[in-house]
Each structure stands twice: as structure tokens, then as C-alpha cells.
Amino acid sequence: MFGNMGDLSEMLKGFEQQAQSLKDELAKKTFSVKSxxxxxxxxxxxxxxxxxxxxxxxxxxxxxSLQILLIGAINDANKMVQQNQQQSAMGMLGGMNPFGGSK
Amino acid sequence: MFGNMGDLSEMLKGFEQQAQSLKDELAKKTFSVKSxxxxxxxxxxxxxxxxxxxxxxxxxxxxxSLQILLIGAINDANKMVQQNQQQSAMGMLGGMNPFGGSK
Incomplete structure (x- = not known):
């Protein structure tokens, strides 16, 4: 189903590099949640x-009230972070072209 | 590079189903963190x-101290959850065989 394994490992290496640069980018972003x-x-x-x-x-x-408001803030914040991570990952995957030759 | 698009969409559908069942499994697990x-x-x-x-x-x-201990507990808990999610996803991917025919 795949052309050859060389292309696949090349592609995976590309993914890893992109994932690391994505992580570095995300580390610079901040989200603030209030409850x-x-x-x-x-x-x-x-x-x-x-x-x-x-x-x-x-x-x-x-x-x-303190405990309830903390639980709410943590869950809202985690949801916001996860959504942003997914959008950033989609943006990253969109930038890569697994069908094109990578040489 | 890929055999045909049909295989790919079949594979992606398989991923989605596996990802949903993984999410259902993870929802049943609980992690407790103390600081x-x-x-x-x-x-x-x-x-x-x-x-x-x-x-x-x-x-x-x-x-x-309350704020410091809360920050520590939240970060430890999120790390634990992320590691578990990655291990579970690896386990799931290991179970799938993207190279074999899926029919």
C-alpha cells in the first residue's frame, strides 16, 4: 500500500520535527481563564x-465555592488548550504534503 | 506514494473509531495527584x-502556599494524563495494521 519504507521514515522524521517546533510555538502562547x-x-x-x-x-x-470554581477553571482551561493544540496540529499537518516526494 | 485513496479513507475511518473508543476507555480511568x-x-x-x-x-x-501547591498538583496531574494518553494511543496504533488490507 505504501510506495517504499524510505518515504515513510522520511515522512515520520518530518512529523517529529514539525511536532517539536509546534510544541515550542505552543510554549510561547498563554491562555487565561477566569471563573x-x-x-x-x-x-x-x-x-x-x-x-x-x-x-x-x-x-x-x-x-x-473555592473548590467548585477551581475545578471549573481548570476544566475550561484544559479544553481551551486542547482545542488550540488540535487547531495548531491541523495547521501543521495541512502544511505538510505526505503525497509529494520529500527528496 | 499511497496505493489508492480508498485504502487511505478506510484507514482514517478506522483511526477515528479507534480514537473514539480510546476516549471512552480513558473517561473511565481516574488519576489522583497529591501535593x-x-x-x-x-x-x-x-x-x-x-x-x-x-x-x-x-x-x-x-x-x-495554596496557590503554589495547586499549580504543582495541576501540572503533575496533566503530565500524568498526557503520558497515559500517549501510551494508550501507542497501544491502539500498535493494534492497527496500516500496511495490511483492511477489507
Missing amino acids: GGGMVELTLNGNGEVIDLNIDDELLSDKD | GGGMVELTLNGNGEVIDLNIDDELLSDKD
Whole structure:
């Protein structure tokens, strides 16, 4: 089904390089998510690493609300990061042409 | 380079089905991460959705430590989920044989 294995390994190498440069690009991006009208603010980079978290003092006296708002912020942030990763990966794959010769 | 497009679309359809069943499997798995010797405990499913969060009352009087321990727990948990997703995907890809006929 595939022409020859050489093309395939060449293609996979290309994928790996593109994936690494994509990861570097994503590391520079930041996403900020707020919940509870800003009482919790979570900042992540494009690889989903949390780089900052701010909790309003008021929440320190209401642990249940604090936990609920944190769970909401983390899940919203992870969804945003995953969507962005998928779009970036699609953009990357669109740029590559697995059908053309790579030599 | 590819034999014919029919094989490719068949293969992609197979990937999609496998990816969906993988996602369903991951949703059933849970991961629990503790930081600060258990003062913060975060539970996620295999798709990275937070399903539970417990914060020790003691941390409510030390916001800086609370925020640091939360950031640590979230990042550890996301790493664990990503590694598990990659292993599961590798296992899934290993099960498929893109070179063999799929009819």
C-alpha cells in the first residue's frame, strides 16, 4: 500500500520535527481563564502547563465555592488548550504534503 | 506514494473509531495527584477532566502556599494524563495494521 519504507521514515522524521517546533510555538502562547466572575484566574501556556493562579481572598472563607470554581477553571482551561493544540496540529499537518516526494 | 485513496479513507475511518473508543476507555480511568503531603488532592479522569478537588483547611490561611501547591498538583496531574494518553494511543496504533488490507 505504501510506495517504499524510505518515504515513510522520511515522512515520520518530518512529523517529529514539525511536532517539536509546534510544541515550542505552543510554549510561547498563554491562555487565561477566569471563573466566579474573576475570583479565580488561571493562566496556562499552549502546552497546558499552569504558569499562574490567582485566588480572591474572599474565597478563602468559602472552601466549597473555592473548590467548585477551581475545578471549573481548570476544566475550561484544559479544553481551551486542547482545542488550540488540535487547531495548531491541523495547521501543521495541512502544511505538510505526505503525497509529494520529500527528496 | 499511497496505493489508492480508498485504502487511505478506510484507514482514517478506522483511526477515528479507534480514537473514539480510546476516549471512552480513558473517561473511565481516574488519576489522583497529591501535593504538599496531601494538603491538596486532585482527581482527574483519563481525558484530563478534573472530577474532584480537596484542599486542607489549613491552607485557607496561607494563600501563597495554596496557590503554589495547586499549580504543582495541576501540572503533575496533566503530565500524568498526557503520558497515559500517549501510551494508550501507542497501544491502539500498535493494534492497527496500516500496511495490511483492511477489507
